[in-house]
Amino acid sequence: MTTDNTDWHQHDFKKYSFPLGDIPRLHHTDPQVDELIKKKQPVVLTGSNLVGAASKWDLDYLEKNMGNGEFTVFISETDKFKFFDEKKLVEIRSVAGVHVKDRPAKEYPRPAKSTTMKIQEFARRLREWKSGDERLYLQQALNSSSGASVVQDFIRFRWDWVTAKQKLHNWGKLTYNLLLIGLEGNVTPCHYDEQENLFAQIHGHKRCILFPPEQFECLYPHPVWHPHDRQSQVDLENPDLSRFPKMTNLHGVQTVVGPGDVLYIPIYWWHHIESVKPAKYSVSLNFWYKAGPVGQVEYPIKGYQKVAIMRNVEKMLAEAMQDPEEVGTLLKTLVLGRF
Numbered sequence: 001m002t003t004d005n006t007d008w009h010q011h012d013f014k015k016y017s018f019p020l021g022d023i024p025r026l027h028h029t030d031p032q033v034d035e036l037i038k039k040k041q042p043v044v045l046t047g048s049n050l051v052g053a054a055s056k057w058d059l060d061y062l063e064k065n066m067g068n069g070e071f072t073v074f075i076s077e078t079d080k081f082k083f084f085d086e087k088k089l090v091e092i093r094s095v096a097g098v099h100v101k102d103r104p105a106k107e108y109p110r111p112a113k114s115t116t117m118k119i120q121e122f123a124r125r126l127r128e129w130k131s132g133d134e135r136l137y138l139q140q141a142l143n144s145s146s147g148a149s150v151v152q153d154f155i156r157f158r159w160d161w162v163t164a165k166q167k168l169h170n171w172g173k174l175t176y177n178l179l180l181i182g183l184e185g186n187v188t189p190c191h192y193d194e195q196e197n198l199f200a201q202i203h204g205h206k207r208c209i210l211f212p213p214e215q216f217e218c219l220y221p222h223p224v225w226h227p228h229d230r231q232s233q234v235d236l237e238n239p240d241l242s243r244f245p246k247m248t249n250l251h252g253v254q255t256v257v258g259p260g261d262v263l264y265i266p267i268y269w270w271h272h273i274e275s276v277k278p279a280k281y282s283v284s285l286n287f288w289y290k291a292g293p294v295g296q297v298e299y300p301i302k303g304y305q306k307v308a309i310m311r312n313v314e315k316m317l318a319e320a321m322q323d324p325e326e327v328g329t330l331l332k333t334l335v336l337g338r339f
């Protein structure tokens with residue numbers, strides 16, 4: 001895997017069963033950049049200085065300057081931090097048209113539990129962390145109460161540059177910036193988001209493995225009503241081909257982003273992200289934008305549009321049937337032996 005940003009040692013990286021190409025790394029002034037973004041293809045933009053004002057955001061600085069608020073921190077017994085949407089549990093009960101606050105019918109295992117803590121406690125626990133301890137991952141939307149000097153840095157981001165990208169590519173509004181501080185070795189397993197994403201790396205490095213929306217059938221996402229909606233059911237490190245046979249068709253692209261790099265993760269693209277050596281922790285900040293207006297539909301429709309259609313079918317059927325479990329039965333009746 002060639003990454004001209006440093007001489008990555010192959011032996012350090014996990015080996016996967018599927019082929020991985022390279023995501024192009026281009027200087028942000030290269031005209032190919034906007035061509036790739038227009039085609040919803042991932043690309044690493046270098047030299048943008050988008051979050052140059054945050055280049056000093058190491059643990060010491062953030063500990064001193066993030067203010068006195070409580071921050072959302074996920075804690076996991078393993079290296080995986082698979083997003084779990086607690087809101088879905090209530091929504092499941094409301095599928096039957098009844099909002100019931102009691103415990104959900106099914107108990108879902110939670111890979112990582114969510115808690116809050118002050119930045120000082122988080123920093124202390126990160127410094128004291130040793131192999132075998134539970135892992136921590138701070139994931140908090142930045143806002144105006146994030147400490148005065150951090151807000152000053154935030155204001156000095158290259159908002160002209162990123163807003164020009166937003167306008168040029170007809171993205172919707174900026175929903176929020178998620179600040180991510182995690183231990184080397186933390187993994188955010190394969191999932192997709194319904195937003196355009198300019199992912200800025202600030203401290204340390206992250207290995208990002210991406211798959212296009214068309215590989216939906218190889219990645220077997222949880223149902224839309226599941227708390228792991230948008231997350232793949234498959235474990236890329238330990239493929240279960242009896243349950244997920246189409247994993248053998250997986251082929252992705254990858255890159256390693258370092259400080260100053262910005263990775264464009266197109267809407268609906270699958271991504272699997274790992275904080276890698278040598279730094280002990282990594283700091284990233286994403287810029288999530290709502291999808292732009294659909295505009296004139298072109299045929300044949302694109303992979304990501306099929307994903308949006310499948311999501312709507314699942315939602316409509318879940319709403320129509322009393323019990324989400326019946327959705328699978330109805331869909332099998334609809335297609336098996338008929339199409």
Ligand SMILES: O=C(O)C(=O)C[C@H](CCCc1ccccc1)C(=O)O
Pocket residue numbers: 083139180187188191193197199271273284286
């Ligand atoms: O920026 C992105 O989209 C990423 O996936 C970055 C990822 C953490 C995201 C956590 C998360 C996943 C799903 C819903 C809400 C929050 C990382 O860098 O570890």
Ligand SMILES: [Zn+2]
Pocket residue numbers: 191192193271
């Ligand atoms: Zn994501």
